[in-house]
Amino acid sequence: MWGGRFAEGPSAVMRAINASIPFDKQMWRQDIAGSKAHATMLGAQGIVEADDVATILTGLDAVAADYAADGVPDDLALEDIHMLTEARLADKIGPVAGRLHTARSRNDQVATDFRLWVRDAIDQTDAALGGLQDALIARADEHAASVMPGFTHLQSAQPVTLGHHLMAYHDMIARDRGRFRDARARLNKSPLGSAALAGTGFPIDRDATAAALGFDGPTTNSLDAVSDRDFAIEYLTAAAQCALHLSRLAEEFVLWASQPFGFASLSDQWSTGSSIMPQKRNPDAAELVRGHAGRITGCLVSLMVTMKGLPLAYSKDMQDDKPPVFEAHGLLELSVAAMTGMIDSATFRTDRMRQVAETGFSTATDLADWLVREAGVPFREAHHITGRAVAHAESLKVRLDALPLGALREIDERIDRRVFDVLAVDASVASRTSFGGTAPSRVREAVAAARAAREAER
Numbered sequence: 001m002w003g004g005r006f007a008e009g010p011s012a013v014m015r016a017i018n019a020s021i022p023f024d025k026q027m028w029r030q031d032i033a034g035s036k037a038h039a040t041m042l043g044a045q046g047i048v049e050a051d052d053v054a055t056i057l058t059g060l061d062a063v064a065a066d067y068a069a070d071g072v073p074d075d076l077a078l079e080d081i082h083m084l085t086e087a088r089l090a091d092k093i094g095p096v097a098g099r100l101h102t103a104r105s106r107n108d109q110v111a112t113d114f115r116l117w118v119r120d121a122i123d124q125t126d127a128a129l130g131g132l133q134d135a136l137i138a139r140a141d142e143h144a145a146s147v148m149p150g151f152t153h154l155q156s157a158q159p160v161t162l163g164h165h166l167m168a169y170h171d172m173i174a175r176d177r178g179r180f181r182d183a184r185a186r187l188n189k190s191p192l193g194s195a196a197l198a199g200t201g202f203p204i205d206r207d208a209t210a211a212a213l214g215f216d217g218p219t220t221n222s223l224d225a226v227s228d229r230d231f232a233i234e235y236l237t238a239a240a241q242c243a244l245h246l247s248r249l250a251e252e253f254v255l256w257a258s259q260p261f262g263f264a265s266l267s268d269q270w271s272t273g274s275s276i277m278p279q280k281r282n283p284d285a286a287e288l289v290r291g292h293a294g295r296i297t298g299c300l301v302s303l304m305v306t307m308k309g310l311p312l313a314y315s316k317d318m319q320d321d322k323p324p325v326f327e328a329h330g331l332l333e334l335s336v337a338a339m340t341g342m343i344d345s346a347t348f349r350t351d352r353m354r355q356v357a358e359t360g361f362s363t364a365t366d367l368a369d370w371l372v373r374e375a376g377v378p379f380r381e382a383h384h385i386t387g388r389a390v391a392h393a394e395s396l397k398v399r400l401d402a403l404p405l406g407a408l409r410e411i412d413e414r415i416d417r418r419v420f421d422v423l424a425v426d427a428s429v430a431s432r433t434s435f436g437g438t439a440p441s442r443v444r445e446a447v448a449a450a451r452a453a454r455e456a457e458r
Contacts, residue, residue, distance in 0.1 A: 015076050015077065016076060018079060018316075019074075019076040019079050019080070020079065020080045020081075020319050020322070021072075021074050021075060021076065021078065021079060021080050021081060021084060022074050023322055023323050023326060024080050024081045024110075024113075024322055025072035025074070025081050025084075026117070026322075026326055027081055027113045027114065027116075027117045027322075028064070028067045028072050028081055028085070029064070030112075030113040030114075030116035030117050030120070031081050031082060031085055031109070031113050032060055032063065032064045032067075032085065033116065033213060034109060034112045034113055034116065034192060034213065035056075035060055035085065035100060036057055036060055036212075037192070037208075037209045037212035037213050038100070038103075038104055038192060038209055039053050039056045039057055039060070039100055040053065040057070040208075040212065041204060041205050041208045041209045041212070042099070042100075042102060042103065042204075044205065044208065045202075045203055045204060045205055046203075047102060047103065047202055047203065047204070048099045048102060052096050052099055055093050055096050056089070056093065056096065056097065056099065056100050058093070059089045059092040059093035059097065060085075060089060062092050063085055063088045063089055063092060066088065072084065075087075080106070080110070081113070082106050082109050082110065082113075083106075086098075086100065086101065102202065103193070103195065103200045103202035103204050104192065104193070104195055104200075105194075105195045105196035105197075105226075107194070107195070107196050107197065107226040107313070107314045108191045108192055108193065108194040108195055108196075108222075108225065108226050109192070111191035111194070111225060111226050111228070112190060112191050112192040112213070114229075114231075114232065114321070114322065114325075115187050115188075115189075115190075115191065115215075115231055116213065117325075118187060118231055118232060118235050118325065119184060119187060119188065119214075121235065121325075121329045122180045122181075122183060122184045122235065123184075124329075124333070125180055125239070125242075125329070125332060125333070125336070126177055126180050126181065128333065128336040128337065128340070129173050129176060129177050129180075129242070129336060130177070130454065130457065131336075131340050132173055132336055132339060132340045132343070133170050133173050133174065133177075133450065133454060134454060135340050135343040135344045136166050136167065136169055136170040136173070136343055137167075137170060137447055137450050137451055137454070138344075139162075139163075139166055139343055139344075139346075139348075140162075140163040140164075140166040140167045140170065140443065140446075140447050141163065141444070141447045142163070143161065143162035143163045143166070143348060143350065144161060144163035144164075144440045144443040144444050144447065145161060145163070145429075145440040145443075146161055146162040146163065146348070146350040146353065146354075147159050147160075147161060147162075147350075147353065147354045147357050147425050147426060147429055148160060148161065148162045148165060148263065148350070148353035148354070148356070148357055149353065149356045149357040149359075149360065149362060150165070150362075150438070155360065156356070156357070156359060156360025156361070156362045157362065158362050158363070158365055158366075158428065159357040159362050159363065159425040159428050159429050159438075160429060160432075160438040161429055161438050161440060161443055162348060162350065162353065163440070163443040163444075163447070164437075164438040164442075164443050164446075166343075167443060167446050167447065167450070169245065169248075169249050170450055172245040172248075173242075173245065176238065176241060176242040176245060179237070179238040179241060179242075180235075180238045180242075182234075183231065183234040183235055183237075183238050186230070186231065186234065187230075187231035187234070187235075188214075188215050188216045189210070189215055189216060189217060189218060189219045189220075189225075190206065190209060190210035190213060190215035190217070190218045190219060191218075191219050191225035191226060191228075192206065192209045192210070192213070192218070193206035193209060193218060194219065194222035194225040194226050195222065195226075196226070196313075196314070197222060197223055197226050197227075197312075197313035197314065198222055198223075199222045206218035223312050223313045224312075226313050226314050227310070227312050227313040227314055227315075227318070229303065229307055229318065229321050232303060232321055232322075232325050233300070233303055233304060233307065235325060235328075235329075236296075236299055236300040236303055236324065236325060236328055237300060239296050239299075239300070239328045239329070239332050240293075240296050240297045240299075240300045240328075242332065242336075243292060243293035243296040243297065243331075243332060243335060244293055244297075246289050246292075246293065246335045246336065246339050247289060247290045247292075247293035249289075249339055250286040250287070250289040250290040250339065251286075251290055253266065253283055253286040253342055253346070254283050254286050254287060254290070257281070257283045257286075261352075261356075262349055262352045263348065263349055263352055263353050263356075264346050264347065264348050264349060265281075265346065265347040265349065266281070266283055266285070266286070266342060266345070266346055267342075267345035267346065267347070269341060269345060270283070270285040270286070270338065270341055270342045270345065272284040285338045285341075285342060286338075286339075286342060288334075288335075288338070289334075289335045289338050289339055292331040292332070292334065292335045293335075295327070295328075295331055296328045296331050296332060298324075299324035299325070299327055299328040300324070300328070302320075302324045303320075303321055303324045303325070306318070306320050306321065307321075354425065357425050358399060358425055359399070361390045361393060361394070361399070361400050362425065362428070363400055363401065363422070363423050363424070363425060363427075363428045364386050364387075364389075364390050364400060365386075366422040366423060366427070366428045366431065367382075367385075367386045367389060367400060367419065367422070367423060368382040368383050368385070368386040369382075369422070370418075370419050370422050371385060371386070371412070371414065371415070374418065374419075375414040375415070377412075377414065385411060385412045388411050389403065389408060389411050392407060392411065400423050401420060401423035401424050405417055405419075405420075
């Protein structure tokens with residue numbers, strides 16, 4: 001492969017450490033596509049004769065058919081998917097296969113293949129996240145008025161609705177999709193034609209190959225083109241952020257499915273049992289999604305550390321760019337699919353959610369707001385009055401809305417019977433009508449807007 005420069009072949013260890021075919025074979029479709037675009041351009045530019053180009057294209061289709069049918073073999077002697085494909089092409093069509101590598105290097109070839117692979121991965125992830133949004137939207141619509149406790153510091157804070165809670169994750173996923181799409185837009189330039197690092201003296205048409213591969217145009221600097229892995233780091237950054245969101249949602253399910261919470265029950269499809277405790281119903285899928293977030297973040301750190309000290313242009317360290325991206329993509333696909341399934345099939349115990357929402361004096365803020373709104377009390381004073389009311393209710397072991405009016409008036413005589421209109425949890429959530437609030441009417445508006453956005457995408 002290395003021509004006449006070396007008298008001896010590599011040692012077995014060198015061959016093993018140098019080969020990337022065990023993992024970069026995942027890019028065989030992109031490698032075939034890039035080779036076909038390059039060959040077609042060579043013919044159009046008169047660099048390779050038309051008959052030879054036709055033979056090369058037919059041979060590449062035959063190699064692709066073999067890969068699709070039988071898989072890609074791990075031939076360490078041929079190092080990577082690029083050399084393997086060229087060797088297989090030579091088996092099919094003979095010496096004319098050698099013309100395919102005219103005016104390109106493995107450096108611009110791998111940069112192109114990898115961009116194509118990441119672009120495809122982003123499209124797959126975006127579609128899967130859209131499906132997760134659909135699941136969240138459907139369940140949020142179903143539970144737009146289902147009262148549950150809203151927490152800060154994992155302490156009961158104010159009542160919210162389950163629909164509002166689920167739509168919070170919908171909005172997180174929307175931002176994730178935006179990050180992936182931004183990354184896609186930036187990566188969509190073609191390195192093909194940059195050759196090893198300096199470009200080529202052949203009269204190639206880089207615009208033609210870029211267009212054939214669906215890029216917006218060619219990259220503008222050959223040194224940067226072959227050494228850039230920003231697109232892979234951006235993909236991993238978006239993947240890590242998305243995984244963090246999925247992990248937070250998974251943690252909610254772990255808590256909600258526990259006996260102390262009892263807010264939700266996961267279906268048999270997304271639960272496991274215990275080898276020794278027959279009563280157990282473990283949220284293993286949610287726990288694994290939570291664990292995957294750490295691994296995906298590790299993939300990001302791995303590639304960033306690999307790239308941090310590399311001079312221009314290509315260095316062999318960059319061969320290690322693909323395993324973390326491939327691993328992260330596989331883990332993220334599993335995580336999104338698992339969370340979508342859990343959302344779709346979970347049984348929410350809204351009776352238990354309401355019961356907990358009615359504890360912890362979660363409508364205390366409503367009492368303070370009522371004092372401000374109806375009695376003209378400054379908020380800081382209203383906060384103090386409400387704190388005294390909570391302390392009194394706590395001493396009696398009753399809810400705020402169970403305190404007698406007389407007891408409330410002893411705390412502050414400006415309180416009247418109208419206060420009971422806001423102290424129940426249903427009244428509390430119904431009153432939160434500010435844009436983005438938890439009122440059922442606002443949740444249904446948010447659901448309708450999200451559905452309309454999804455329909456516009458289709």
